[in-house]
Amino acid sequence: MKRIAQIYLIIVTAVICLWQLPWIYNFFTVEAYTTPFILYSSVVDDFVVRKTENKKIVCSGLDGTTYTINQYDSILPEYQARQLAAYDCLPDTLFGRAVSLKMLTEEAISMRIKPEMVFGPQIPLYQLMESQSGRVDFEMPDDVFRITDSKIEFVIKDSNKVNEPKSQMFTDALSDAGFVFPAVEIAGNPTSKKRYDNGYLITDSRNCLFNLKMEKGNPNVQKIELDQQIVPCHIFVTEFTGMHSLGMFFDQNGKLYVITMPEKEIKMVDIPPVDLHADEVFIMGNIFTWTIRIKNDDTVSWYAVDAQNFAQIKSYSQPVGYEYVKGLDFEENGWIVPGWR
Amino acid sequence: MINAIFYKEWIKTKWYYAVACLLLIGFASYAGIYLKRVGDLSGMAALWEYYLSKDDSLITIIKYLPLIVGIGGAVFQFAPEMHRKCLKLTLHLPCGYIKSVGAMMLFGTGILVMCSLICFAVLYVFASHILPNEIVSRILLTAIPWFLAGFCAYYLTIWVVVEPVWKKRVFQTILSVFVLKLFIITDTPGAYLPSLWWLVPLAFGAALLPVISLSDFKEGLQD
Amino acid sequence: MENLIECTNLTHYYGKRLIYRDLNFSVPKGRILGLLGKNGTGKTTTINILSGYLKPYSGDCLIFGQPANAINPEVRKKIGLLIEGHVQYQFMNISQIEKFYSAFYPGQWKKEAYYELMNKLKVSPSQKINKMSNGQRSQVALGLILAQNPELLVLDDFSLGLDPGYRRLFVEYLQDYAKSEGKTVFLTSHIIQDMENLVDDCIIMDYGKILVQMSVSELLSGIRLYRCSDAEGDVNGEIDGLYHPEFLRDKLEFCSFKSQQDVEQILHQHNIRYSAIESETINLEDAFIGLTGKY
The missing domain is CATH 3.30.70 (Alpha-Beta Plaits)
Known part of the structure; x- marks a missing residue:
């Protein structure tokens, strides 16, 4: 018995040392690292870096060319439209296309995908909003839904009871659209702080993709045609103000796809596969180009892609500028999971 | 013989465990009533939306309570045994020292299990009335590592209290603090779900450690 | 004659301080052996080794033929232990502690022996031990040993903290019990005058060694x-x-x-x-x- 107790003690002591000693070392030695803010400029056809040095904003190209803040605004007119418009410097046309401040601001997109958003602990209950309420402001629904092995169930918040007629109606609508229960992935943006509602993107047990909306209290289910080899694994409903996309998803190989609107066409984004377990994705875009930043513990990469066909224009990578001693860590994407990190 | 040891432990700790049980049940009831009141005052819809959008279980008021009850239980059970080395009497009982001290720990564990089950039942009754199963299970899952910390703290405290060598006691206390920290790294509801497989043996495996201190005691080790 | 205790070549140190080296003694069945020595000569050390609460630096100590640190429960039933200062569970009262111990000694427990002594104390059965005087506590500890009815009694400094009346009471009871029942006793005390009529044999220890090991009558006549x-x-x-x-x-x-x-x-x-x-x-x-x- 004493021998078993000693083995237990040795294991626990080793675990605590492997966990706490690297942490203490890193706490005292690791220096702060700020990822530079980089955007692709169609004007100079290169990435432009903006960072703060000695409390001053410094802008430069990757080749070392330095820019004043005004030059920075002018080589990124699609991003700095408000600044340019304030001083009446916003051009009428950009790259042969007529533009306005309203258009540029409405078409600007920004999206961040962190591993914990994808893999973190989530309660499998969802709120389906009314897409055609006739009101400007959205209201949160008075029920939530869950998808079981054989149906979709709406539970009324006030009574904690299942709304059987609504559940039956939506189950039938899904089944009629070819949905085979249960669901594998369910994605939506249940928030009242948005301009319009794209409902939910859901994959069924055969990995077919469906768009579920509620319009005037009735279900609207549409199947989105996919190439059979594409399995949507991590789905995001976008609801960008420009209304050019319904959503995005990463497939089983980590490739990123955009579901365009209104034709609901699937377009692959020409960037390397993403490992969402480790990579954080940040997208900033406009009507001409998107700059996609992919960052993990070792490297940070920027990709410029065309906003229409998502073909890659340029890329740039640099190592993450800090080093730390790896050790036993228990936190991963919001879960408590032991690992060597 | 085991009944006699239970009888001794009952005489020694009945008031402590009665108060500790009442405290645990009281706080669990308060947490349950608090959920109900939030629902009544802000509307059930707001309560549901809060759970669906925030990483909060709304029952963190009971987070450290099982841990404190576990430590207290060990102190109330074993500090009197160490007073004037009274433990020698227990170890001299004709039933083997592992059996006699094991029975004492079984008594404490049994009461802690009972308290924990009552707490979970109270929380379940209050929460399941107003919240769906998915949220209720997430709330209860959040509390599991806190209660496991209570068991682990109980065994670790026995390990420290019974140890006769002060230098070892210091090491044991420091190690115990870090071990207990493993159970309270995050309050994110359900975050511990993938780690219950190793947290349970970690918590209950600590019940082995007092054997080392007892061995030191029996060998007459001292600073 | 059968030896209930046999210690051979016992050596013990606390850190670098030698307590004794190559201590040899045995306690034959039916004899009362007193271990006498000044403070710090190793009396309690020896009792601790005998009762299995101290591992000696070297040497062997057998009780009923079993190593003192690994005595099985059946043999433990035959050993009554009095810890220095008459330590007992302070949180129990007179009747609770009797009820507690009786469960461990089925068939040999003599409840009446305990209560006979307790009646002399004129304390209520619900009297808690932590509310008693040293003298009363010593009687509780002695009463429990008498009720246990062990073959071998190991008593560590039984006179500690007792006034003359209780000391006399303790000695008389113990003497009567041990002689009439043929019990074997190994005891220590720092009050030597109590031992003269009580012990058959004595070991007188000095720092690090045994000075004398013989029967009391042999010692006093020689x-x-x-x-x-x-x-x-x-x-x-x-x-x-x-x-x-x-x-x-x-x-x-x-x-x-x-x-x-x-x-x-x-x-x-x-x-x-x-x-x-x-x-x-x-x-x-x-x-x-x-x-x-x-x-």
Whole structure:
């Protein structure tokens, strides 16, 4: 018995040392690292870096060319439209296309995908909003839904009871659209702080993709045609103000796809596969180009892609500028999971 | 013989465990009533939306309570045994020292299990009335590592209290603090779900450690 | 005669401090053995080794033929243990503690022996032990041992903290019980006068060694206190055969197991001059002081 107790003690002591000693070392030695803010400029056809040095904003190209803040605004007119418009410097046309401040601001997109958003602990209950309420402001629904092995169930918040007629109606609508229960992935943006509602993107047990909306209290289910080899694994409903996309998803190989609107066409984004377990994705875009930043513990990469066909224009990578001693860590994407990190 | 040891432990700790049980049940009831009141005052819809959008279980008021009850239980059970080395009497009982001290720990564990089950039942009754199963299970899952910390703290405290060598006691206390920290790294509801497989043996495996201190005691080790 | 306790070549250190080296003794069945020594000579150490709460540096200690640190429960039933200071579970009362212990000794527990002693204390059965005086606590501890009815009693400094009345009560009860039931007892005490009528055999320890190991009757018949008048000479350093010779003005006092003739020869060899020498028999306490010294 004493021998078993000693083995237990040795294991626990080793675990605590492997966990706490690297942490203490890193706490005292690791220096702060700020990822530079980089955007692709169609004007100079290169990435432009903006960072703060000695409390001053410094802008430069990757080749070392330095820019004043005004030059920075002018080589990124699609991003700095408000600044340019304030001083009446916003051009009428950009790259042969007529533009306005309203258009540029409405078409600007920004999206961040962190591993914990994808893999973190989530309660499998969802709120389906009314897409055609006739009101400007959205209201949160008075029920939530869950998808079981054989149906979709709406539970009324006030009574904690299942709304059987609504559940039956939506189950039938899904089944009629070819949905085979249960669901594998369910994605939506249940928030009242948005301009319009794209409902939910859901994959069924055969990995077919469906768009579920509620319009005037009735279900609207549409199947989105996919190439059979594409399995949507991590789905995001976008609801960008420009209304050019319904959503995005990463497939089983980590490739990123955009579901365009209104034709609901699937377009692959020409960037390397993403490992969402480790990579954080940040997208900033406009009507001409998107700059996609992919960052993990070792490297940070920027990709410029065309906003229409998502073909890659340029890329740039640099190592993450800090080093730390790896050790036993228990936190991963919001879960408590032991690992060597 | 085991009944006699239970009888001794009952005489020694009945008031402590009665108060500790009442405290645990009281706080669990308060947490349950608090959920109900939030629902009544802000509307059930707001309560549901809060759970669906925030990483909060709304029952963190009971987070450290099982841990404190576990430590207290060990102190109330074993500090009197160490007073004037009274433990020698227990170890001299004709039933083997592992059996006699094991029975004492079984008594404490049994009461802690009972308290924990009552707490979970109270929380379940209050929460399941107003919240769906998915949220209720997430709330209860959040509390599991806190209660496991209570068991682990109980065994670790026995390990420290019974140890006769002060230098070892210091090491044991420091190690115990870090071990207990493993159970309270995050309050994110359900975050511990993938780690219950190793947290349970970690918590209950600590019940082995007092054997080392007892061995030191029996060998007459001292600073 | 069967030995219930057998210790061979016991050596123990606390850190680098030697307590004793190669201590050998045995306690035959039915005998009462007293371990006598000044503070710090290793009495409690020996009791701790015997009761399995101290691992000796080297040597073996067998009780009922089993190593003291690994005695099985059946043999433990035959051993009654009194811890220094009459320690018992303070949180229990008189009837609770009896009820508790009785469960461990089915078939041998003598409840009436315990309550007979408790009745003499005139305390209520619900009286808690932590509310009792040292004397009353000693009677509870003794009562529990009597009720246990063990074959071997190991008693560590039973006189500690007791006033003369309770000491006498304890000794009388123990003596009567041990003699009438043929029990074997191993005990220590720092009050030697209690031991004279109680113990059959004694071990007198000095720092690091055993001075004397024999029956009390043998000790008291053999040892003499010698007094020399008008004495002169140097008694610094040890003189073989004479224990702690000490001058009081012109008188020299010491103890010895030797005859007067042998003593005189030793004194002559060490150039100690005197006008007259006389000897007398002494009691156990004087013998203890004579053998171990006053300091």
